[in-house]
Amino acid sequence: NAGVTQTPKFQVLKTGQSMTLQCAQDMNHEYMSWYRQDPGMGLRLIHYSVGAGITDQGEVPNGYNVSRSTTEDFPLRLLSAAPSQTSVYFCASSPGRDRGVLNQPQHFGDGTRLSIL
Amino acid sequence: GEDVEQSLFLSVREGDSSVINCTYTDSSSTYLYWYKQEPGAGLQLLTYIFSNMDMKQDQRLTVLLNKKDKHLSLRIADTQTGDSAIYFCAESFSGGYQKVTFGTGTKLQVIP
Numbered sequence: 166n167a168g169v170t171q172t173p174k175f176q177v178l179k180t181g182q183s184m185t186l187q188c189a190q191d192m193n194h195e196y197m198s199w200y201r202q203d204p205g206m207g208l209r210l211i212h213y214s215v216g217a218g219i220t221d222q223g224e225v226p227n228g229y230n231v232s233r234s235t236t237e238d239f240p241l242r243l244l245s246a247a248p249s250q251t252s253v254y255f256c257a258s259s260p261g262r263d264r265g266v267l268n269q270p271q272h273f274g275d276g277t278r279l280s281i282l
Numbered sequence: 283g284e285d286v287e288q289s290l291f292l293s294v295r296e297g298d299s300s301v302i303n304c305t306y307t308d309s310s311s312t313y314l315y316w317y318k319q320e321p322g323a324g325l326q327l328l329t330y331i332f333s334n335m336d337m338k339q340d341q342r343l344t345v346l347l348n349k350k351d352k353h354l355s356l357r358i359a360d361t362q363t364g365d366s367a368i369y370f371c372a373e374s375f376s377g378g379y380q381k382v383t384f385g386t387g388t389k390l391q392v393i394p
Contacts, residue, residue: 274324
């Protein structure tokens with residue numbers, strides 16, 4: 166089972182470039198989300214989606230866009246990369262459907278390590 | 283505001299018990315979680331406890347919750363080298379998927 170797949174695993178960008186981080190899950194999960202992980206700060210929620218066609222902002226949404234055209238895919242777009250966006254990005258999914266603890270992120274991808282020069 | 287705090291580092295000898303501690307500030311949290319992150323990987327949900335419980339045991343893992351002191355702990359019995367990882371506690375609130383607050387993580391080093 167693939168679970169949550171993130172691509173690419175590593176990326177180096179120049180300031181001002183744009184790119185899309187891909188996330189796909191094969192578990193038919195309703196809920197998907199993007200987090201960034203920075204040293205000493207835990208994980209912070211960027212954007213999330215509770216189903217196809219529905220997205221919402223998390224704690225740190227500025228500089229990022231998302232879309233959810235299918236249940237399986239939840240890409241994260243950096244519009245104009247800045248050094249402050251250097252981080253490790255994680256995509257997560259959960260069954261959702263307001264089933265208590267199953268709302269919360271349960272399956273994580275292995276992350277995309279992004280450096281902005 | 284919401285804040286979840288953990289110590290940064292814990293070192294134990296193989297075979298000993300590990301206790302990882304976490305304090306949180308929001309008393310309205312519904313679930314509290316422990317996640318494990320191995321090097322180069324994403325987070326793995328280890329266990330969780332509902333806020334009206336005091337204790338939950340799952341094989342070598344014991345979760346203790348002290349709501350009065352807003353203190354959560356994870357005890358790992360008979361710690362193995364494969365338990366070396368970063369452990370995150372997190373809290374969430376009923377019905378609010380987006381309201382998950384993670385701690386900063388505790389790096390557990392197991393010495394053979």
